[in-house]
Amino acid sequence: MKFLKFLLTFIYPKTCMGCNTLLNYNAKVELCDECSKDFEPYVGNRCVTCDRPTDNTGECSICKSEKLYFERGYCVYPYSGAVRNTILNFKFRNMALYYTYLGSKMVDYYFDYIMESYDYITAVPIHKKKLKIRGYNQAELLAEYISEHIDIPYISILKRTVNTKPQNALNKKEREANIKNAFSLIDNIDIKNKSILIVDDIFTTGTTVNECCKVLKKAGAFKVDFFSLSAKKETK
Template sequence: MRFRIFEDFLSLVFPKTCCLCKRSLFDFENVLCRWCTANLPVANYHLRPQYNDLSVKITGLTKTNLVFAFLRFTKKGESQKLLHQLKYRNRPEIGVELGKIYGQILLQHGFQDWDQITPVPLHPAKQKRRGYNQSEQFAIGLGQSLEIPVRNDLERIHFTETQTKKSRLQRLDNVADVFRTKDGHRLKGKRVLLVDDVMTTGATLSTCANVLWNCEAETVDLAVLAAGKN
C-alpha cells in the first residue's frame, strides 16, 4: 500500500511514460505511446483463427472453434517486456490496455459473438500476493472494447508446481484436476471466450475449456495475450 501511495505521488510530479520506450505520454495516450502501439509484435491469428500454431497445439486436447493470439512471444522482445511488467511489476493497466486494443481489432474483423469472457484463474493465494489476475485484466480490456461482460466462472483449486521443467504429458497431468466452475449451470448454452495471458503447451487452456464444455457451454473460443514458443 505504501508503494501505491508513493507511485500516485510520483505520477503527480512526473508525467506518465510509455511502458516500453519510456517516452512521456500525451494526454490521449494510455500506457503505451502511439509508436510502440503501432509497432507491437502482432501475431495476426485473428486472420486465421481456425488454423494456426495454437489451434494445432490443442488439437486432441479439447474441441474449440476459434483460437486468437494478440502478440507473438519473443524472448527479450517487446511482448516479454510487456508481460513481465504485467505479471511482476504491479502494472495491471497494461493488461487492460492491450485487451482494449485487441478487442478493437477483433471487432473490426467481425468477432464479437460471445455471451461472456472468462479468464483462466490464478490460485487465490497467488492472486492475493500479486493483487490481481493478469489474465482477468486482459479480459477486462477485451470486454470493454467488445462490450461483453467478464465472468469469473472458473476457479483454481490446487497450486501447480512450476511447469517449466515438465514434459508435455506431465504438464497435462499436472493441471487435470486443478480447475472447476463455481456456478456451472450458468454456463449452459453460453458462447464463451476463454482468456489467458500466454499459451505455451495449451495444457491449462484446454483443461479450462473442457470444464466449460462439461457445463454444456455452446461454444468455447480461446484468446491469449501472447502466443508462447515451446
C-alpha cells in the same frame, strides 16, 4: 500545466512498458519507438485452429495431435520481444495499469478478425494464494476490459482448485500432469447451451486453456473459444 507535467516526470517518470527506457513526459503511448514495432499487427502464417503464429501452413503440430475442447482460438501477438517483456511486467511486476493498453489491442483484434457473438466472456483463473500475493488476475483485467468494449457480459465461471507449479518451467507431459483437474466450475453457475469466450494472456502449449475449456464443455457449454493476448510461435 506543461510545467506541472514536466515536474511530475521527475517524481513519476514515464518508462517504456517493454524495455523500461525513460520516455518523454508527453509521450502518448508508454512504448519507445523500437518496442512499438513489436505491437504492430503480426504478418505471417497462423494456425487455422488456435491462431498461433507459425512458420508452417494449416494446423500447428499441437492442434493436430491433441484432443481439443475449444472450437477456435485467437491470439494477437507472438510471445516474444517487447510483447513478452510487457506481459511479464504486467503480470509479475505490479504493472496492473498496463491492462488498458493491452486490452485495447485485444479489442482492436476482436473487431478486425473475430466479430463472433458469445453469451459470456470469462478468464482463466489463478489460485487464491497467487491472487493474494499478486493482488490481481491479469487475465481477468483483460477480460473485463474486453467485455466493456464489445458489449458481451463478463462473468467468473471457473475457479482454480489447485495451486499448481508455474507451467513455464515444465515440459509438455509435466504441464499436462500439473494442470489436470486444477479447475472447477464456481458454485451455482449454469452455462448449459451457452457460448463462451475465455481470455488469457499467454498461450504456449495450450494445456491450461484446453483444461479450462474441458471443464466448460463438460458443464454443458455448447461452444467455447479462447482469446489470448499472445502465443508462442511454432517454428519449423
